[in-house]
Amino acid sequence: MTEAQLNAGVSKSKISRHIYGHFAEHLGRCIYEGLWVGEDSPIPNTDGIRNDVVEALKKLNIPVLRWPGGCFADEYHWKDGIGRRESRKRMVNTHWGGVVENNHFGTHEFFRLCELLECEPYICGNVGSGTVQEMSEWVEYMTFDGESPMAAWRQENGQEKPWTLKYFGVGNENWGCGGNMRPEYYADLYRRYQTYVRNYGDNRLYKIAGGANVDDYNWTEVVMREAGKMLDGLSLHSYTIPGSWEEKRLALGFDEAEWIETMQKSLHMDELITRHSEIMDKYDPEKRVGLIIDEWGTWFLSEPGTNPGFLYQQNTLRDALVAGIHLNIFHNHSDRVYMANLAQMVNVLQALILTEGDKLLLTPTYHVFEMYKVHQDNELLEVAFESPLYTYGGVTIPQLSISASRDYHGKVYVSICNLSHEADASLSFIINGLQAGRVSGQILTHTDLGAHNTFESPETVVPSAYEDAELADGVLSCALPPASVVVLTLE
């Protein structure tokens, strides 16, 4: 039995809802097929955007969507993606599968998607192969209200009023696909590009600098030192990759050793945030600059038989645990983590939704986002506990991942992941600072670690009501089966 204290009277920081952000790149079948089918498609759509996908995504209260990449962003020339669709330039998507990109989904279509999802746009600009002028004009095109060449062009293309745009990324992975730069060089380029990324009228941009790859702490050090005063957010990318980058593993057909390896690699996010935050604290002790984890999630070998450049993978109960662990870590670091964007929204990497023609399925990861959404914008609460250990095949990690929050109305939510593939977990929380009379909850689990949803059987892994929690005399007791994600509500 694990004894824990839930201090409902101690608010630590606010869990920014932007931690529940997503990412859609021009990659494989994410944008094309997954989100965009075009107005003439037999698949029901609104202005070319799939109705079924939007309807499912809206249930998640998505706060923000990052676009157009990814590596694609540093090869994207926004002017190719506006105007009459039939006349738009066709280009090769060199990063992702070498397929033709017809630019039918461009700036106007992206803002329309955000309108339909009722989320904020986050646009990533091109530093790697784009000019300062091009980036500057994109911001003018999107946000300038008044007489200007770009505003006039936007109006000619059917958008009279400027859009509201807050989040703007100045490049992506500029240490790699975004230009293979050194941090000193990028920091200088960042300073230069961001100068011309202007605030027009009332539109106030939150400028995000391209950040480190995983544990490249030197990148964070140099960018914070050289450009920290000119940025609002600094990004960090880290994927959960069982095996190695060179020798990835499949999404399906894994064993217990790969299960625990995946859990261990997910927990590594905690150390990454801690150490990058320590560097940020040196230059920004007031924590004005947000850590923006704008790419995270599992990365497996592409599903056999699919284009390897499309990064299409199935999504199992294991992905659900990865999602639950990451969200708990982001909550627990919400004093510094302001935004996170799962890679990616549909049909790519750790997707929320998979599509096949006019069919759609919701992945276990989708269900975790739906269960956890109650934490958005809440006060993070203190949970003191010592996790039992989970050992398998010579690897030892904590068995439990927990976070808790309180909403505006005083309801408290506790999310718990039992990482063990074989052991139950019993917990008892002494609750301080809350008179709760009722507990309810939801659980996502399965007896098969590799359980997943298919188009033939889309409800194999779905949440159900959780009945194994009890509240008596200020003590909350619960028991979790192996490999499970639980969210409890106390009121």
Ligand code: AHR
């Ligand atoms: O999400 C897939 C790719 O991963 C992105 O394009 C890139 O930024 C990262 O390397």
